[in-house]
Each structure stands twice: as structure tokens, then as C-alpha cells.
Amino acid sequence: MRVFLASIPLEAAKIVIIGGGEPALAKLRLFLNSPAQLLWFAPDGAPEAIETPLGAPTPLLRAPDLDDLAGARLVFIALGDLDQVQRLAGLARTAAAQVNVVDQPHLSDFQTPALIDRDEVVVGVATGGSAPILARDVRTAIENVLPAGLANVARLARELRDTVKASVPDFMARRRFWEKAFRGPAADLAAAGRTAEARREMLRLLNVAAPELGVVHIVGAGPGDPELLTLKALRVLQDADVIIHDRLVPEAVLERARRDAKRLYVGKSRGDHSVPQDQIEALMIAEARAGHRVVRLKGGDPFVFGRGGEELEAMRAAGVPVFVVPGVTAALACAASAGIPLTHRDHAQAVTFVTAQAKPGGVDADWTRLAAPNHTLAIYMGVDRAEETANRLIAAGRADSTPVAVVENGSRPDERVLTGRLDGLGALVRGANLAGPALLFVGETAAFSAAQLDQQAEAAA
Template sequence: MRVFLASIPMDDARVVVVGDGEAALAKLRLFGKTPADLVWFAPNGAPTGPGALQGGPEAIVRVPTAEDLRGARLVFVAVDDADLAVELAALARAAGAQVNVVDRPALSDFHTPALIDRDEVVIGVATGGSAPILARDVRSRIEAVLPAGLTQVAKLARDLRETVIASVPDFMARRRFWEKAFRGPAADLAASGRPAEARREMLRLLNVAAPEQGVVHIVGAGPGDPELLTLKALRVLQDADVIIHDKLVPEAILDRARRDAHRLYVGKSRSNHSVPQDQIETLMVEEARKGQRVVRLKGGDPFVFGRGGEELEAMRRAGVPVFVVPGITAALGCAASAGIPLTHRDHAQSVTFVTAQEKPGGVAPDWSRLAGPNQTLAIYMGAGRAAETAARLIEAGRDPQTPVAIVENGSRPDERVINGALADLGDLVARAHLTGPALLFVGECAAFSAAELDVRAELVA
């Protein structure tokens, strides 16, 4: 985050605008809608005619002095003379004000964001002064989806704020009350211009407000690209009190969660389980029993080699309400990103997801079935046993020249695809020095990724 958007109360705040051009008038129109104490200095006099300011403060026709700027919270300098702008900015800072020199970001303490002004609700979009037109375009897109009655909902919340604090002293319970209120009939009634009915509905909710039972959501985060999160996964993440996440969940996805959610890392890698599975399940139960909304966030899909089934059983045994939110499993996401069709009428009539890391003491894979022709194998957790896996498949009858693809960090910005033949799979993995999560694809369809890489190389050339 290169810039921080602060919310500054405007009640009785002294705001000074210096200038007489359109930039100055734009700032006067903006702050004329606020309860601020607005002061205008127009060194060349107020403009007249069609471009004149309608309403607002009377222009003071001179350059302000240091005394004029004393006590100002914000000062906007919109003058053409660069030397005068520097002088006025220094005077304003010396008086304790934050300064914005219009169209001169280097001279400014802050920049004016593109604003969506709905009275009680104000949304800002900022680019640090580098791309104001882009900020305006983003603002327009956001504004188009906001309900027209948003202001009325916020006003109702302001009117009832102290009543809610007194009635629901617990912070978490209070937050859940507001979430119910803003997502239910009370908000709809307020937005449609029926404040009395909306108030009654809010008070009804308040009278029945009680501590909620905790709940667990086992959520698939997908292969890593945050835009591949499902809408339901995103909603659950933004409602979570506690997020228990794996190593395979990148920061880009965690950034989509509610900022103040408590994050607990329980990552696992081969031969290094930072938190054993039974302790993870115990942690999920404990947090839910505190009344928390727990998200168990797992890379890919929780029910595809994610031990989500074990966690689901553990929650049910403990009597904890539990829900599953599926995700795009790694095989689908990585294959699509690398251009590997998992099935193809000419090459693969089936696809098999298999893990190279079977449970200790468990049943070994049926290599004769996995080595069959006309199928694609998507091998999870296979990098550490790539040479052994290739040997077993070849021994079971798979052609040593069968195409293979290694997809590391699939769907992410640092994705890497390595192609070769089954006989060389172990060497390919060794030479690749993999550091991120990787899937192995075996079958004729794996060659499609090599063709995609060739096309990209030709386009670059």
C-alpha cells in the first residue's frame, strides 16, 4: 500500500482554498457540501460569468498571510505561479495544516482521491497522484453498483449507534448484529425511503440479539490466483473471525480476507508438518466453541488431497456446525493456465488425479491401471518421488517417451512450465530446483503446454 486514505471529520474543520481558476472552484464545490469552515482566497478576484461559483464562501481578494492560515486543517493551493505555490505551501505547513498543491504531487502532503460522495458514506479511490484519470474511471465503476439508498442506511445506523452499544456491549456480538442489520430487511427498508419501518426492524433485531454459535467453513482457495476464488469463498473470507490457513495459500488470497481476522498458520510441507493434523482439528473446534466464525482455508479444493474429509468428520463428531466451500482444484487450475487439456477426443478419454504420497502403511497406487493408454495423470505432491513414479509407470507398461509437464506455481504470476518425456521426469524435476507447489502431468495432452510455450516464444520474437 503506497498511500493511506484517512477519514477526516469535517465538522468545524477549517479548510482554506487559495486560487481563482477552475481547480480552486472544484475544491470549493467539493467542500461546500461539508460542514467545514470554508475560507477562500482569490488573489486575482472571483471569476464571473457562467463559470462563477454558485453559493459558497465570499472570496477574499488577496494572498493569505501566515495568520490567515493559522488553525487550518487542510489547505489547497491552486495558483499558477510556481514560486507562490511553494511559498504558500511552506506558510501553511508552518501553521500546522496539511497541504495539497493542485497538480503538483511533489509539493503536496496529501492528494485528493476520486470520491464517491453519498453524504454519510464516502468512498475514495487513490493512485498516489500518479494516475488521477484511472482513479476516476475506477470510481465510476464502483458508483454504478452502489444502491441509491445507501445514505439512508448509514443515517439509520448513526442514529442507533449509541443504543446498540448500550444494548450489546460485546464487540463481536455487536459486529454481528450490524452485519445482520445491513444485509437484511432493515437495510432494504431504509434504502427504499421507509425509515420508520427500518428503525422498527433494527430495534426488533436488537431485542433478539444473542451470542451466536461458532461455525466452521472448510474453504478451497483454488490454485493461487485470487481471481479464481469463488464468490462464496470470498464472502466467507470477508466474514471470518479466524482464518486457519495452509502453506499453499498465497498472500494475495489472504489479502482478500477481512483485515482484522485472526490468522493462524498451520502450513505443511513434505517431512515438515508444523502443526499435526489432529492439533489442527482441535484448534478448529476450540475456536468455533468460542463463538468464532472459523475459515479453514486450504489450497485447491479441500476434498481433493486436502484432508478436508477428515476435518469434516472431526467437526461433526465435536458437534460443531460445518460447511464446505469447494475450490478450483490445483489440477484444473494449473492445467488450464498451462494450456493442458486434461481430456481430448484424440489423446485422452479419461483423467485421473493421484497423489504420490500415500498414507504410511496405506495402499500403494495401482500402477498397472495408472499406466494405461489414452488418459492423463495429474500427480499431486509428486516432485519428491518423480523418478520413482516414472520408473513404476514405465515398468507397468507406459511408453518412456510419453509427454510430461511440470507446472510450478500454476495460475500465479511466477508460474513455470517444464516439458519433457516420462523417462526423464526425475532429471527434469532435479534440474528445475522447484521451490513452489508443483503438479506433474503425464500423458499425450501434456505436450499441449509445450506448443503453447512455443507460440509465446514466437510472439515475443
């Protein structure tokens, strides 16, 4: 975060605007409907009456002095004379005010964000002064989805805030109440201006507010690109009280979660289980029984080599309400990002997701079936056994010239795609110094990867 948007109360705040041109008028309009004390100085001349905003204070046709600026909270300067600008900015800072020089971010203490003004609700979009037109366009996109009556909802909430706090002392129960109030009929009624009906509905909800049972959502975080989160996963993340996440969930995805949610890291890698699986399940149960909304956030899809099935069983056995939110699994995301079709009418009539890490003492893979031609293999957790896997497939009848691809950090900015032949898969992986999660693809369609096509084009040239 390069800039921080602070919420400044405007009741009785002294705001000073300096300038008579359109840039000054734009700042003036921001505060005309606010409770701020507004002073306007126009040393460069006042605009025509027809141009002056309705309700604006009478402009003083001089520059302010230190006494004029005493007690000012914010000072906006929109003048063309740079020497005068710097002198007035120095005076304002001497008076302990924050200064904004219009279109001069290097001379300013703050920049004005693009604002969506719904009276009680104000939304700001800021770029640190680097791209105000972009901020304006983002503001327009947001404004189009916000109901015009949003201020009515916030105003009613402010009026009932103390009543709710006194009636529902439990913090979690109070949060649930407000969520129901803001997402149900009460908010719709308030937004439509039907305030009395909205108040009755909120009071009805208040009479039944009580601590709720906890719940667990087992959520697929996808391969790492936050834009590949499902809408449901995003909604659940933003409602979570506790997020229990693994090693494959990047910070970019966690940033989409509610900021004040408690985060618990239980990451595991081969040979290093920081928190054993039974303890993870016990933690999920304990947090849910404490009345929390728990999100067990897992890379990819929780039901594709993610042990989500075990966690689902544990929650059911404990009597904890549990729901599963699927995610984009690594095979789909990595293949799409690398340009590898998992099936193809001419080259692959089947695809199999398989793990190279069988459960200790478990049944080994059926290599004869997996070695069938015109069949794409997406191999999870296969880096450490790449050479062994290739040898078993070749021994079971797969051609040693079968194309292969290794996709590291699929869908992320640092994605790498390596290509080769099945008989060289072990050497390909050893020479790659893989540091991130990687998926192996074996089959005719691996030749369609963008990296492979680039190599072929270079060779032809």
C-alpha cells in the same frame, strides 16, 4: 500499500482554497455540502458569477497571509505562478496545515482521492497522484453498484449506535447484529427513505440479539491467484473471525480476508508438520465453540488431497456446524494456465488425479490402470518421487516417450512450466531446483503446453 487514506472529520474544520480557475472550483465543490468552515482566496481573479458554484463563499481577491491560514486543517492551492505556490505552501505549513498543490504531487503533503460522496458514507480511490484518471474510472465503477440511499442507512446506524452498544455488551453479538441489520430488510427500508420502518426493524433485531453459535467453513483457496477465488469463498473470508490457513495459501489470497480476522498458520510440508492434523481439528472445534466464525483455508480444493474430508468428519463428530466451500483445484488451474487440456477428443479420453504420497501403510496406486494410453495423469505431491513414478508407469506399459509437463507455482506470477518425456521425468525435476508447489502431468495432452509448443517452434526455426 503505497498510500494511506485517512478519514478526517470535517465538523468545524477550516478548509482554505486558493485560486480562481476551474481546478480550484473543483476542490471548492468537494466541501460545499460539508460542515467545514470554508475560505476562498482568488489572487488570480474570481470566475464569472455564472461559473461560481451555488453556495460558495465570496472569494477574497488576494493571497492569504499567515493570519488567514492560522488554524487551517487543509489548504488547496491551484495557481499557475510556481514561486507564489511555493511561498503560499510554506506559509500554510508554518500554520500547521496540510497542503495540496493541484496537479503537483511532488509539492503536496497529500493527494485528493477520487471520492464517492454519500454524505455519511464516503469512499475514496487513490493512486498517490500517479493516475488520477484511473482513480476516477475505478470510482465510477464502484459508484454504479452503491445504492443512492446508502447515507440513510449509515445515518440510522449512527443514531442507534449508543443504544445498540448499551443493549448488546457482547462484542461478537453486537457485530452479528450490525451484519443482520446492514444485510437485511432494515437496510433496504432505510435506503428507500422509509426511516421509521427501518428503525422499527432494527429495534426488532436488537430485541433478539444474542451471542451466536460458532461455525466452521472449510474453504478452498484455489491455486494461489486471488482472482480464482469463488465468490462464496470471498464472502466467507470477509465474514471470518478466525482464519486457520496452510502453507499453500499465499498472502495475496489472505489479503482478501477481513483485516481484523485472527490468522492462525498451521502449514505443513513433507516431513515438517508444524501442527499435527488432530491438533488442527481440535483448534477448529475450540474456536467454533468460542462463538467464532472459523474459516479453515486450504490451498486448491479441500476435498482433493486436502484432508478436508477428515476435518469435515471431526466437525460433525463434535457437533460443530460445518460447511464446505469448494475451490479451484491445482490440476485444473495449472493445466489451464500452462495450456494443457486434461481431456481431448483425439488424445485423452480420461483424466485421473493421483497422489504420489500414499498414506503410510496404505494401499499403493494401481499402476497398470494408471499406465493406460490416451489417459492424462495429474500427479499431486509427486516431485520427490518423480523418477520412481516414471519407472513404475513405464514398467506397467506406458511408453517412455509419453510427454510430461511440470508446472510450478501454477497460476501465480512466478509460474514455471517444464516439459519433456516420461523416461526423463526424474532428471527434469532434479535439474529444475523446484522451490514452490508443483504438479506433474503425464499423457499425450502434456505436449499441448505452451512451453512445449515454444520449444518445438524454436527447433523448427
